[in-house]
Amino acid sequence: MTTIRTLMILMCAALIFAGSPVKNGYEVGDNATGFKLKNVDGKMVSLDDYKQAKGFIVIFDCNTCPYSRAYNGRIIALNKKYAPQNFPVIAINANDPATSSGDSFEEMVKCAKRKGYDFPYLVDETQAVAKAYGASNTPHVFVLNRSGNDLKVAYIGTIDDNARDESEVTRKYVESAVDALLAGKSVPTPKTKAVGCGIKWKNV
Amino acid sequence: MIRKLLSVLFVCVCTNGLMAQNAELITLEKLQSIINSKDNPVQIINFWATWCAPCVKEMPMLEKLNLERKDVKVTLVSMDIDLDPNPEKVHKFIVRKNIQSRVVILDERDPNSWINKIDKSWSGALPATLVVNSATGKRKFVERQLQEGDLEKLIEAVK
Numbered sequence: 001m002t003t004i005r006t007l008m009i010l011m012c013a014a015l016i017f018a019g020s021p022v023k024n025g026y027e028v029g030d031n032a033t034g035f036k037l038k039n040v041d042g043k044m045v046s047l048d049d050y051k052q053a054k055g056f057i058v059i060f061d062c063n064t065c066p067y068s069r070a071y072n073g074r075i076i077a078l079n080k081k082y083a084p085q086n087f088p089v090i091a092i093n094a095n096d097p098a099t100s101s102g103d104s105f106e107e108m109v110k111c112a113k114r115k116g117y118d119f120p121y122l123v124d125e126t127q128a129v130a131k132a133y134g135a136s137n138t139p140h141v142f143v144l145n146r147s148g149n150d151l152k153v154a155y156i157g158t159i160d161d162n163a164r165d166e167s168e169v170t171r172k173y174v175e176s177a178v179d180a181l182l183a184g185k186s187v188p189t190p191k192t193k194a195v196g197c198g199i200k201w202k203n204v
Numbered sequence: 205m206i207r208k209l210l211s212v213l214f215v216c217v218c219t220n221g222l223m224a225q226n227a228e229l230i231t232l233e234k235l236q237s238i239i240n241s242k243d244n245p246v247q248i249i250n251f252w253a254t255w256c257a258p259c260v261k262e263m264p265m266l267e268k269l270n271l272e273r274k275d276v277k278v279t280l281v282s283m284d285i286d287l288d289p290n291p292e293k294v295h296k297f298i299v300r301k302n303i304q305s306r307v308v309i310l311d312e313r314d315p316n317s318w319i320n321k322i323d324k325s326w327s328g329a330l331p332a333t334l335v336v337n338s339a340t341g342k343r344k345f346v347e348r349q350l351q352e353g354d355l356e357k358l359i360e361a362v363k
Contacts, residue, residue, distance in 0.1 A: 137329035195329075
């Protein structure tokens with residue numbers, strides 16, 4: 001009788017756990033895994049290629065989202081400012097081109113050329129990297145800080161607090177995070193949220 | 205004669221008003237009062253924008269439900285203002301698509317300061333939908349494009 005009861009309780013517990021959402025992606029403080037993805041120039045890019053890097057500004061982005069377009073210039077500026085300080089931008093497009101045809105690899109190549117990207121713009125064809133990181137929208141930033149052999153997630157969120165008008169920005173979240181890390185300080189605001197386009201996931 | 209003309213004009217203005225609603229610009233506080241309203245058994249709050257293709261795709265399902273179910277009230281909350289200060293695109297969209305559900309435009313800045321107040325699990329990505337049962341107090345939040353049958357399941361889940 002007790003065994004049956006225990007079994008039933010266990011089964012109920014299993015059901016409850018099965019129904020609760022699995023923890024998706026990284027939280028600030030987690031160790032990020034590296035990746036090797038194809039760049040718009042056809043070459044494979046891995047974070048391990050950057051031996052001198054103190055960290056990375058990983059941005060899940062795309063060609064088609066109006067928020068991505070609003071932030072294009074600001075992303076280019078981030079790389080201009082921080083790549084020389086060994087904290088480069090790595091952009092990744094995870095959108096499924098079957099849902100969003102404007103995000104095909106060919107369109108990514110055109111987009112990078114048109115905008116003059118001087119940082120990698122990688123395709124996450126299987127969406128495995130976006131899923132591992134827990135990227136949800138575009139542009140979605142993950143600032144990674146190198147600590148020994150580890151890459152620690154130091155910031156997750158949006159670039160700043162005003163998508164539509166750069167001149168009205170009062171809080172530059174990503175810049176504050178990277179500045180703090182370069183100065184060996186803790187990140188003032190480690191997590192933010194913003195309205196954005198949901199990543200176009202593959203229909204499985 | 206003048207009276208007749210005036211009444212014709214009045215009728216014209218009225219029918220025009222009936223054909224296309226004027227989407228109201230609202231604050232977060234007003235949105236929260238809509239979410240917590242007890243006027244209808246079930247509130248469906250859908251977050252969308254004119255530029256969001258999956259939002260536009262799922263809208264007919266919300267419209268149909270709003271029309272067919274007396275116990276369900278759909279409110280379509282436009283996020284367009286976050287990118288474009290001119291609400292004209294939203295008004296044109298309502299007319300073009302002949303939207304019948306109530307449309308409001310959220311007029312707030314700095315989304316990081318209010319996204320968690322709508323739902324802690326929301327990243328801010330669109331589309332997103334909140335289903336609230338005012339009697340049980342239960343709520344469900346989904347951050348993805350709705351598929352056929354999803355809304356019915358969500359309404360059932362908040363019973």
